[in-house]
Amino acid sequence: MRLADFILRDMxxxxxxxxxxxxxxxPAAANMESLGLRDHAEQILHAVAKxxxxxxxxxxxxxxSLGRAPRLTDATETAAQTHALxxxxxxxxINQLAAEYRALRASVLRLWMDDCxxxxxxxxxxxxxxxxxxxxxxxxxTLFSMQVEQxxxxxxxxxxxxxxxxLQAIQVTASYLAALNAGDRVSGAAARLIRSGARMQALxxxxxxxxxxxxxxxxxxxxxxxxxxxVLDDELDELRAIHPDRQIELRVSGDSQGxxxxxxxxxxxxxxxxxxxxxxxxxxxxCVTVTGDVTHVRIEVxxxxxxxxxxxxxxxxxxxxxxSVHEGTDDRAGNLxxxxxxxxxxxxxxxxxIEVRSNDVETLFSVSLPRAxxxx
Numbered sequence: 001m002r003l004a005d006f007i008l009r010d011m012x013x014x015x016x017x018x019x020x021x022x023x024x025x026x027p028a029a030a031n032m033e034s035l036g037l038r039d040h041a042e043q044i045l046h047a048v049a050k051x052x053x054x055x056x057x058x059x060x061x062x063x064x065s066l067g068r069a070p071r072l073t074d075a076t077e078t079a080a081q082t083h084a085l086x087x088x089x090x091x092x093x094i095n096q097l098a099a100e101y102r103a104l105r106a107s108v109l110r111l112w113m114d115d116c117x118x119x120x121x122x123x124x125x126x127x128x129x130x131x132x133x134x135x136x137x138x139x140x141x142t143l144f145s146m147q148v149e150q151x152x153x154x155x156x157x158x159x160x161x162x163x164x165x166x167l168q169a170i171q172v173t174a175s176y177l178a179a180l181n182a183g184d185r186v187s188g189a190a191a192r193l194i195r196s197g198a199r200m201q202a203l204x205x206x207x208x209x210x211x212x213x214x215x216x217x218x219x220x221x222x223x224x225x226x227x228x229x230x231v232l233d234d235e236l237d238e239l240r241a242i243h244p245d246r247q248i249e250l251r252v253s254g255d256s257q258g259x260x261x262x263x264x265x266x267x268x269x270x271x272x273x274x275x276x277x278x279x280x281x282x283x284x285x286x287c288v289t290v291t292g293d294v295t296h297v298r299i300e301v302x303x304x305x306x307x308x309x310x311x312x313x314x315x316x317x318x319x320x321x322x323x324s325v326h327e328g329t330d331d332r333a334g335n336l337x338x339x340x341x342x343x344x345x346x347x348x349x350x351x352x353x354i355e356v357r358s359n360d361v362e363t364l365f366s367v368s369l370p371r372a373x374x375x376x
Contacts, residue, residue, distance in 0.1 A: 003125035004052035006112045007045055015041055017107040022100060028091040039086050041104070043079035048132040052125060064131055077143075084140035088147040097144055101137040105130070167204065171197040205267075206338040209345065210319060219342070219349040221261035228265065228297055228369075229256040229290050235266040236288065239273055246277055247285035254292030258371040260350055265369075268346040269299065271339035272365050276303035280363065292371075299367040308358040316356050317344040343367075 007014065015038055022037040023029050029037060056064075077085075087097050108129070113121050174193035177186055209219055229252040236248050269288065276286045280303030289300040308316070319341040343365075347354040352369040 001112075001115060002052070002122060003108075003112055003129055004049040006115060007049045007052075007108065010111060010115070011042060011045060013111060014045060014104075014108055017111075018100070018104055021103040021107075025092060025096040025099065028087075028093075028096065032090070036090070040079045040083035044083060044104075044136055045108075047079055048129065048136065051132045051135075052128050056128070061131070064135060078136075078139050080136035080139040081143040084142075084144040085147055087140075088144050088151070094141065094144055094148070097140055098137065101133055101140070105133045167197060167200055171201070206342060209342045210338050213341075213345050219264065219345045221264050221346070221349045223259045223261050223350075225257070225259050226262040227257050228260060228262075228292075228299075231262040231266060232269050232288065232290060232299070235269050236273070239270060239277075243277055246282075248273060248277075249285050249287045251287065251289045253290070254297075256290055256292045256297055258292075258297060258369070260369060261346075264346050264349070265299075268343045268367065269301070271343040272299075272301040272367075275339055276301055276363070276365075279303075280305040295371055297369050297371060299369070300364055302362050302364040304362050307360050308356075308363055313356060313358060317341055317354065 001009075018041045019034060019037045023032075084097060087100075109126065170193065174190045174197060178190035178194065180186065213219065229250075233250055236250055240246075240248050273286055273288065280286060284304040287300075287302045289298075289302075291298045291300075317340050319338055344354045347367050347369070350369050352367060354365065354367045356363065356365050358364070
């Protein structure tokens with residue numbers, strides 16, 4: 001008997017073995033009923049049988065082996081994709097999902113070969129069946145991974161939102177204690193709380209911004225008419241207070257008036273300068289240059305120090321990337337490796353561009369922002 005006919009004839013015994021195996025995938029399957037354990041297995045098997053019965057050229061077989069099997073035009077999801085989505089929501093992990101397909105492959109082939117005795121099974125059917133199972137597995141794994149990533153991003157979003165109120169309470173209380181003038185010990189403790197709260201706020205802001213970009217929302221900006229030189233100078237004053245032992249210079253030329261999101265560009269500059277302070281030579285200044293022309297304003301942040309390797313330069317703006325901290329660098333502030341990524345996303349949100357170059361003399365980050373005349 002051909003394998004497609006066998007699958008359709010013996011659907012129930014195959015599903016019974018699928019269900020029995022799925023029930024062993026704990027803890028997710030612990031309280032699931034038969035219908036949930038068999039989720040979309042019958043539809044997957046019908047799709048496999050249909051594939052086995054369809055004609056297939058060598059070229060089509062090759063395309064399928066490369067993961068480019070044709071999709072149904074009248075379906076938004078295949079049965080395998082829907083199965084993966086529901087398994088992810090039920091708490092299964094990706095290894096358990098793959099194990100279901102391995103068990104299905106083994107049980108179908110074993111039952112069919114036993115049924116074929118004394119005749120030999122059709123070798124082409126075996127090949128085609130393995131192709132179909134591999135295709136279903138690939139579809140499941142892809143959608144399962146997307147669902148898990150979406151769940152993780154939603155969790156980060158909720159975490160960032162729910163942490164803001166208690167963090168704000170800590171910062172307000174610390175500021176109140178500092179204002180009491182209740183002695184050096186209380187003032188010192190309050191100052192430590194304020195600094196720690198600021199670092200936590202910065203990390204939380206990075207997580208929130210990163211989460212927005214991963215959800216496809218991008219960095220939110222509110223452009224207004226600003227003098228960019230003044231806005232960036234305010235940010236540098238704060239950075240000088242945080243790093244009193246470092247020299248930070250600002251040079252301005254040309255017109256720096258335009259329509260941008262001032263606080264976001266302060267965040268961009270802060271990330272670039274903090275990176276320069278952290279990884280640059282400690283005894284040399286960090287230079288910030290703002291240059292305005294007719295259509296654009298350019299922000300450059302440069303520092304002296306060892307050249308960045310070419311392989312690192314290519315991934316400099318990737319999320320969760322952290323460079324090697326040079327000896328003597330103060331790394332107490334900590335970070336998630338999101339600063340440069342968020343800086344690049346802020347530039348993109350302003351329809352600008354950011355780039356970096358590095359040699360034995362200096363490392364220079366350059367941001368080009370198009371000038372806008374009207375906030376609308």
